[in-house]
Amino acid sequence: MVKITKESALEYHESGRPGKIEVKPTKPYHTQTDLSLAYSPGVAFPCLEIQQNPDDVYKYTDKGNLVAVISNGTAVLGLGDIGAMSGKPVMEGKGLLFKIYGGIDVFDIEVAEKDPEKFCEAVEKIAPTFGGINLEDIKAPECFYIEERLKKTLDIPVMHDDQHGTAIISAAGLKNALEVAGKNIADVKIVVNGAGAAAISCTKLYVALGARVENIVMLDSKGVITADRPNLTPQKALFATKRTDVHTLEEAVKGADVFVGLSKGNVLSQDMIRSMADQPIVFALANPVPEISYEDAMASRPDVLMSTGRSDYPNQINNVIGFPYIFRGALDVHAKAINEEMKMAAVHAIADLAKQPVPDIVNEVYHVNDLTFGPKYFIPKPVDPRLITEVSAAVAKAAMESGVARKAITDWDAYKKNLMELLGQETKLTRNLHDTARLHPQRVVFAEGGHPSMMKAAVQARLEGICHPVLLGNPDRLQRLAQRLKLSLEGIDIVDMRADQEQGRRATYAKHLAKKRARQGYTFEEAYDKMYERNYFGMMMVETGDADAFITGLYTKYSNTIKVAKEVIGIRKEYSTFATMHILNTKKGVFFVSDTLINRHPDEHILADVARLSANTVRFFNEEPNIAMISYSNFGTDEVGSPVKVHAAVDDLQQRYPDLCIDGEMQVNFALNKQLRDDKYPFTRLKGKDVNTLVFPNMSSAQSSYKMLQALDPDAEIIGPIQMGLNKPIHFTDFESSVRDIVNITAVAVIDAYVTKKISGHN
């Protein structure tokens, strides 16, 4: 796990542009006209519209997507009253999290005012700017009054996140941890250390979930809060215990089932945990230093179910899992408030999510293989891409049902899709691929059924309705792997090509191949021998129509797999090679890049074929190809080396295909910058066109270009390799492919199979 040092944290905040957020214009601003629309005189028109119809503020401004994170700095994390300005890094951090997880813009506002009345007045006065108010790090008991008052005076959602965000996540965590421990919330003894903003609100929510007040002991800085203590605040009085036998934390935790710490670092000892009941639940949630460190708690006893507020340990209970999605849901229905119904909907949505199979991306981020519901994983990870759809939709629905929504959502599928697009998790391109494949699911053979990523991809593709998967491999071994990965192979065919019962099929395939390749010296015996090999057998399934498409990994023997594909399936007769393409879906648009995997050192004829194949594939994706043939020189400036073959390929293609929009050779910056290209080389066939297809002079440059983009821009969506030029839908993955990559390629293979069949009349 990554350890954070003071130096690295300061360097992070200081480096480059100081701080963590910036404001970015969302409208064009390059011309004088743009500026006249953005500001005076044009801006007067929306102002007047809003004056006439205040709801239009959601139409013409960012109000509907803008939240204020407001603090007076009196309880910053567990650092205490460090002042408004000192808390700014936390509020900026919260702004960052709102943006990346919820797509919500934030102004962080630090108000140097401790008096609750004056603080509320300040917030009330700036409220028109915002669609929601997130109160943050304001100490108890003032925070209770402040939130209550603002909820009454403002008609936008107001939530003190330290109270309710924490309560929602910890309640979801408690619900699930109790399930892991096999305990009932009504029976468990709960110790809450801390009686501030977070602790009071969390405890109220546990009670709403079924915990019994008489089973709860709460402590503040003075010890156990007992009913006979004088001058209790109304909030502390709610949880003051009638017990007279407990005064200290040490006494309180003895025999308890649950410890929830929302107080200060390092106040819980190993001995105290050892004194708790079986499978004790310990939520040490103080930030940045928990009540007991994760390591110490885990060392105290083996059966402890442990959570902290930190991202660098398992089971992080932090309000980041809630606030982006709670506000997202509330903003999307223009909610007037965030009420109890919305909070409870969020609790259940978060708790339920931890029991669903974990997406690949979450495993990847945490460098683990199999996060499954249990002691080390009972709360979803903040990076889980499903949080936005599940929690926001649950909150929005609850807002509508409880009557605080001013706008209705009717198409929930469309809403969820929009949310995914908002964060760029699933771009339109990928979604279109998956939607199209779902319309015509085909039988897809996965060669390496025993590879965890392939198996996961097959299961996911089936669950998404993209294909009917067939896994090649030994059934016992595959079942064992599935069990280990906690996957169900229901609805997935398993074919053991080496088993005795497949003897007949091996013979049929061998006969077919021997006949097809008789003129290349193939005998039946030789072909039969090859049918024990997964690539031969799987490709023959497609060749003979026993399956529609084949996915194979280039995990090993890269050149061998290519050789088998050529032998068994063959290259389309109008080409001399086959190739692969990657699709790069970037902020600047979609680009098709080839040949990324097959032809290492193409000559001019191969390059011309790759360009023709690319043109067809781009059309397959409903785009018109505008092809730039890439090199390190422009239109003949270099007369030796690799530009020469590119130049020759372009000459050839331009002569044979006068309508094909292709030119080169050119450097990649001229390809991607129309203005630059048209100014300097106005004669090209690409004049006025945006290039969308880049054919590189060799595999190393093509592959390096997409891998460089992949490494530099985590937001770029990259789909591939997409095979072009074989007679049948045989597709490849490389050894670095993630489950998501393989599912995307499966969708491509399914569409490819459907189109191939349609063209040949076998639909």
Ligand SMILES: NC(=O)C1=CN([C@@H]2O[C@H](COP(=O)(O)OP(=O)(O)OC[C@H]3O[C@@H](n4cnc5c(N)ncnc54)[C@H](OP(=O)(O)O)[C@@H]3O)[C@@H](O)[C@H]2O)C=CC1
């Ligand atoms: N993981 C998460 O998501 C979140 C974690 N937190 C953490 O919870 C803690 C409290 O935050 P918040 O409620 O906003 O702050 P508050 O200032 O409102 O409350 C702090 C509470 O802790 C009590 N306290 C202080 N020292 C001790 C001690 N030694 N033993 C028992 N109780 C003690 C205080 O007692 P008294 O009333 O006597 O002053 C007070 O009740 C912070 O560390 C914060 O970082 C908060 C929100 C979210």
Ligand SMILES: CC(=O)C(=O)O
């Ligand atoms: C996480 C958070 O809000 C806090 O510790 O205050």
Ligand SMILES: [Mg+2]
């Ligand atoms: Mg906080």
